[in-house]
Amino acid sequence: MCSTGCLRRWKLLTFCFVVGPSWWRVRRGKTQKEGWESQLLETGFLGIFLCPLWTLSRLPRHTPPSSIVIWGFRWLIFRIMLGAGLIKIRGDRCWRELTCMDYHYETQPVPNPIAYFMHRSPWWFHQFETLVNHFIELVVPFFLFLGRRLCIAHGLLQILFQVLLIISGNLSFLNWLTIVPSIACFDDASLGFLFSSKPGGVKERVARMQLREAAGEQLPLRCGCYIRRVVNISFGLLIAYLSIPVVLNLLNSRQVMNTSFNPLRIVNTYGAFGSITKERTEVVLQGTSSLDPNDPAAVWEEYDFKCKPGDLKRRPCFITPYHYRLDWLMWFAAFQTYEQNEWIIHLAGKLLAQEEATLSLMATNPFAGRAPPRWIRAEHFKYKFSRPGGKHASEGRWWIRKRIGPYFPPVNLQGLRKFYEDRSWPYPVRD
Structure with missing residues (x-):
């Protein structure tokens, strides 16, 4: 004893x-x-x-x-x-x-x-x-x-x-x-x-x-x-x-x-991994400064999270024993819909406003040092590990991905006002 x-x-x-x-x-x-x-x-x-x-x-x-x-x-x-x-x-x-x-x-x-x-x-x-x-x-x-x-x-x-x-x-x-x-x-x-x-x-x-x-x-x-x-x-x-x-x-x-x-x-x-997903999907947030989000010439730039897969050439990270809760929640959101995860629309509003506290949870801000994005959208991708020694790995890619479709359509800050008000969320204001 x-x-x-x-x-x-x-x-x-x-x-x-x-x-x-x-x-x-x-x-x-x-x-x-x-x-x-x-x-x-x-x-x-x-x-x-x-x-x-x-x-x-x-x-x-x-x-x-x-x-x-x-x-x-x-x-x-x-x-x-x-x-x-x-x-x-x-x-x-x-x-x-x-x-x-x-x-x-x-x-x-x-x-x-x-x-x-x-x-x-x-x-x-x-x-x-x-x-x-x-x-x-x-x-x-x-x-x-x-x-x-x-x-x-x-x-x-x-x-x-x-x-x-x-x-x-x-x-x-x-x-x-x-x-x-x-x-x-x-x-x-x-x-x-x-x-x-x-x-x-x-x-x-x-x-x-x-x-x-x-x-x-x-x-x-x-x-x-x-x-x-x-x-x-x-x-x-x-x-x-x-x-x-x-x-x-x-x-x-x-x-x-x-x-x-x-x-x-x-x-x-307690219990863990009672079921195993057979395919990995990821939600990728993108922003643009274009006036028209449907313009084929609009340039969409991706936000990268601190650890979850995003950039295909970024090496997977070690974080244990730390916990990036946002990255973890994005994993759950990827095999559900945004209607089941309304917080992700809330996140999009914070990014549109360029709130510093929210941006501190991200690895990159493609709009740093310039005007905030006018529109944010989320794209849905299927991710797979590249094969060690294969073509993609030789190009420096840890991941390969294929687009599934849109996760949620382009939204702007003004268009989210009613969405925030209906849920009694504080409306984000640009600095």
Whole structure:
């Protein structure tokens, strides 16, 4: 059981990087129904109870971290991985046929350069990847309940799996966040190498404490320790109660993913890539200074986003653990319509007004240093990776594309006024 000094540093890091951001997003009303944000909130909630908040000491003087909290983290990683595995098996036929990895690297939200080369792996390697994925997500989670050694093996395999996902894709901070509950699979003995062995150090003090516990010596308890026991037991009962609909969802053949059954999102259900898109489409925003958008001589210039595919010669980028939300949302918009994503018309109005805050989310502004565009339109393209060593790659192209048609027709700022007013949006004004 992970019980003493190995988790003390973890407490401060969890509070600073998980609890704080979770709380701040809720306060500002920025949360959406996305798996990483629910997971951030749940991990942060567990982190609050990991160690006493009134001390930053690496070693507890009276009581170790509660096993209830440790198992809370283990229960979290169990649900994350099993939920992801079950939604794949139930959600898309290609996961059962072992063909999903034939498409995943090319069609994932924001590919990176490694994905470009991984996409060209032979078919048998893609099938092997899919089998490994099923093993990690559907079998390995049960290692948690099969003793210390298999629990440690679970932690190692899950962390290694997340590292592989970080290398092959840009899933923002999600993979890094998933590593956090996996640390709870290790005990002090397995993490002892991280601490100094100098006399009187944390490692030696932990060993002495464990020897006293093994000898049956009772550590002195204070009032605060009894209070903490009551809090931990109450915490465990709360997690168990809130887990009931989550477990029922996992057992349901109509499983849903990334859903919360309580308003605070303390215990959630997770899942990723329940279905795989077989073709990659992109929405490309273009602007023109022409008076007539239908003039064949009008010159349309493209806006480039910071990371998502656009310019055919731009190398795919690495962004993890950062998250470009606009690029991510553009991926969703590409296989829906603009009527389903009215925010993209809102974005077009901001670009027509050349608002600095909006332009800061873009990689390029083709109208920088000159008058704003008179019209903005969106074109729909099908994108594919070029073949390494092929004709397009020799020309410096990472992507090849084919126009599908218009995504939304040309719009100007004056024509959007009623659209903004009907939705009570503030009308953008040109600087």
